[in-house]
Amino acid sequence: MEIWIYFTLLAATMQAVRTAGQKQLSAHLNAMATTSVRYVYALPFAWAYLWWLLDYRQVSVPELNPQFLQYALTASVMQIIGTACLVAAFKYRNFAVATSLAKTEAIQVAVVGALVFSAGLSAWGWFSVVVGVIGVLIVSKVKFTVRDVFQNPGAGFGLASGLGLAITTLLIRESSLALNTDLMVSAAVTLVFMITVQSVVSLVYVYIQNKKQIPVMISQWRLCLFVGVTSVLGSIGWFTGASYQTAAYVKALGQVEFFITLLLTYRFFKEKITLKEYVGMALILASVLILLLWA
Numbered sequence: 668m669e670i671w672i673y674f675t676l677l678a679a680t681m682q683a684v685r686t687a688g689q690k691q692l693s694a695h696l697n698a699m700a701t702t703s704v705r706y707v708y709a710l711p712f713a714w715a716y717l718w719w720l721l722d723y724r725q726v727s728v729p730e731l732n733p734q735f736l737q738y739a740l741t742a743s744v745m746q747i748i749g750t751a752c753l754v755a756a757f758k759y760r761n762f763a764v765a766t767s768l769a770k771t772e773a774i775q776v777a778v779v780g781a782l783v784f785s786a787g788l789s790a791w792g793w794f795s796v797v798v799g800v801i802g803v804l805i806v807s808k809v810k811f812t813v814r815d816v817f818q819n820p821g822a823g824f825g826l827a828s829g830l831g832l833a834i835t836t837l838l839i840r841e842s843s844l845a846l847n848t849d850l851m852v853s854a855a856v857t858l859v860f861m862i863t864v865q866s867v868v869s870l871v872y873v874y875i876q877n878k879k880q881i882p883v884m885i886s887q888w889r890l891c892l893f894v895g896v897t898s899v900l901g902s903i904g905w906f907t908g909a910s911y912q913t914a915a916y917v918k919a920l921g922q923v924e925f926f927i928t929l930l931l932t933y934r935f936f937k938e939k940i941t942l943k944e945y946v947g948m949a950l951i952l953a954s955v956l957i958l959l960l961w962a
Contacts, residue, residue: 673913675920678904683927687753689767692894695887698754700880702747705886706862708895709902713862715782716962717855726852731860739857741865744836749831751872756824771826773922774800777915778858784837784905786913795958796915802950805943806925836914843910854906862902909934918959923949933953 685705691699719726777796780786788796839857846853873880884891908917926948929940 669911671908671917672920674904674911676904676923677909678901678908679921679924680927681897681901681904682921683924685894685901686753686928688890688894688897689900692887692890693754695883695890696880697760697877698751700873702750703866704872704884704891704894705750705898706739706865706869708891709899709943710862710866710895712896712899713855713859713902716899717859720852722853724849724852727851729846729848729853729856731856732845734856735842738838738845742835743861743868745831745838746835746861747865747869749828749835750830751826752828755834756828757834771800771803772833773803773915773918775830776836776918779830779833779954780837780915783920785826786915788913788915789956791961792919793953796919797954798906798957799919799951799954801955802947803922803925804947805931805936805950808948834916836909836918836927839906840909841962842912843906849896850910854910857910858899858902858906862899870876906942915958916958918954923955925951936943 689701689705692704696704773796777793779789781788782897839861842857842861843850843853846856871883873884905921908921929944929948
């Protein structure tokens, strides 16, 4: 298999596990503080990974050119917004549904990528993305109409999360490619830059919004560390996968995360999996097979 597939599968697995940790953490922290944890506690591990990779690949740190800075700074802000919306959605929908709403990210990546970044897909690629998103929507049991979004805050937050994270993924790829160096290194540099910016921005926001949350972020360090480690492992997967392959394909394959999410839902949050959800899972599996075999 191609290298982007391995990194995407790593990302999907770690994101599902991290999201489960964030759900537990949201019982102690508000949305932005929970979001901040994934950056602050991931930061030292991200730097360690970069310095190890530079030595292993025998590559020097590339120049952070203006194009890179423009893409990476925008991506940093969009990811904070997307993650905060996902955490906020937990307060309105159960764990699996909140995550599934954010999974409209796959089709949004494809559409925005084609319109803005000229990152078109093959016919099979579009078919794969559409089939996968239909599967996610079936599982979510939510009607995505304009009226629903305005009447249901959970649906609105989920869709906003998907859009924010879709734009983030597209900008991550553009940031990495703008460095014009070894793709694994450029992905790591982009990751470290973004997590550093996000740690500072989110901490400042939490301090201004409700500084009492910061001591809680420290007292809950075990759970926060779990979220940070799984977050950085997932981010390494997403950033590297998106550097090697078109973002829409990476996110389409990344929908296998949903199987892991439902397993966690069943095992840890005691939410039952219905026949309708199994049908949706089958469609997601079909979309992944189409992507790998024909797209």
